[in-house]
Amino acid sequence: MTARVGLVVNPAAGRDIRRLTGGASVSNNYAKRRTAECVLAGVGVVEGAEVLAMPDASGIAERILDSAPDGVETGLLDFAPAGGPRDTRRAAERFREAADAVVVLGGDGTNRDAGTSVGDVPLVSVSTGTNNVVPTAVDGTVAGMAAAVVADGAADAKAVSYRHGTAVAEVDGRTGRETVTGLATVGVVDEAFVGTRALLDSESLLGGVASRAAPGEIGVSGAAGAVHRVEPDESGGVGIRFAPAGEASRRVRAVTVPGVVSELGVAECRRLDAEESFAFEVETAVVSADGERELEVRDAEIAVRPADDGPRIVDVDAALAAAAEEGFFVGE
Known part of the structure; x- marks a missing residue:
């Protein structure tokens, strides 16, 4: 053969x-x-x-x-x-x-x-x-x-x-129901447009879910991995919600884009079982997958979950x- x-x-x-x-x-x-x-x-x-x-x-x-x-x-x-x-x-x-x-x-x-x-x-x-x-x-x-x-x-x-796991966002918004899937992460970004797709401003990150997490990784998975480490072959993932660094009781330092180390305020960070949802409610936002902006949403409820189906x-x-x-x- x-x-x-x-x-x-x-x-x-x-x-x-x-x-x-x-x-x-x-x-x-x-x-x-x-x-x-x-x-x-x-x-x-x-x-x-x-x-x-x-x-x-x-x-x-x-x-x-x-x-x-x-x-x-x-x-x-x-x-x-x-x-x-x-x-x-x-x-x-x-x-x-x-x-x-x-x-x-x-x-x-x-x-x-x-x-x-x-x-x-x-x-x-x-x-x-x-x-x-x-x-x-x-x-x-x-x-x-x-x-x-x-x-x-x-x-x-x-x-x-x-x-390998995935992260899946189910979006219920003004334009109907849509799905965004990431391999390592799905993020929610406080921006109005997809634009160049690249995530550049760490202060615009509202949070997200990572199917794997370690402090040496980039973006949401690196920030989440500073609190909870999840190996690539482990079931489930981590959900993280950010807050302004000056107002948060907990902060993490993480590589948010290549060449940039940022200090991020953390309002919530917890381990998630497979298929366990981590929710966001937004008026205007962009959903990202693996560090790239994918979907513009308005008046939306976003349920993000890790899945073991990668x-x-x-x-x-x-x-x-x-x-x-x-x-x-x-x-x-």
């Missing part, structure tokens, strides 16, 4: 306004292409492996596949790219049947788009975005090797991956260790 690895490279990841307003690192298309070329080299550890890539409007995928090493079969998914998140979701839907593992180059938003559409196909997430709570800073070659041994069955997918994320070290235990890397 051929080991098939899907590849998603988001050209827009790591290029928003936070490069001008904060210290977010830049990940241009050349850097993404070089990382993806390393992924293909890593996939080559499995003889006869195949890589199937998401097409993109910038043509990055075609250039990546042109430089594939000998022994790695390649192909493009057959659809015309539109140049937005819909491309990632369409590719992930195809990968449900066409891939045994998927490597995603992007940030939290790209992984959310892939993870909510790919079903149970395990993801290897490589950090090339702005908000990088979920994806890790792993060498592309190593990521490709991990995806290949999972796709090949040399490492058992369920044993070396974990189910994608399977591969533990790269565990995958390679499992393959090594089986003698995969040793030849006579």
Whole structure:
């Protein structure tokens, strides 16, 4: 059986306004292409492996596949790219049947788009975005090797991956009922418009829910993690409600956007079970997902809850260790 690895490279990841307003690192298309070329080299550890890539409007995928090493079969998914998140979701839907593992180059938003559409196909997430709570800073070659041994069955997918949670907001407002889903966080922001989508002003944060939380993470999950730590594979999450720092009895210091450490007043912060709601009532606000503003709301009740229904994320070290235990890397 051929080991098939899907590849998603988001050209827009790591290029928003936070490069001008904060210290977010830049990940241009050349850097993404070089990382993806390393992924293909890593996939080559499995003889006869195949890589199937998401097409993109910038043509990055075609250039990546042109430089594939000998022994790695390649192909493009057959659809015309539109140049937005819909491309990632369409590719992930195809990968449900066409891939045994998927490597995603992007940030939290790209992984959310892939993870909510790919079903149970395990993801290897490589950090090339702005908000990088979920994806890790792993060498592309190593990521490709991990995806290949999972796709090949040399490492058992369920044993070396974990189910990541999500955060889900149900909005009942003037325009009706709507849903916003985040992979790591959903936030409620005291602003009127989506605008550039990037969250820039920590003082506008009203609160939110994180499916995972640690003080070393960025945004809502980092602030919540200063009070309650939740591991990525733990059930439930944390709900946090902010208050003006000068009026709050408790304050936390957290990285609110890359390059910015803020002091935030905390009115409430508590551990939530899976599907337990954390409520907000607003006249005007924006609901954000994974650090990006998504939905403008008016006169709304917002119920945000953690859910245990996210994608399977591969533990790269565990995958390679499992393959090594089986003698995969040793030849006579």
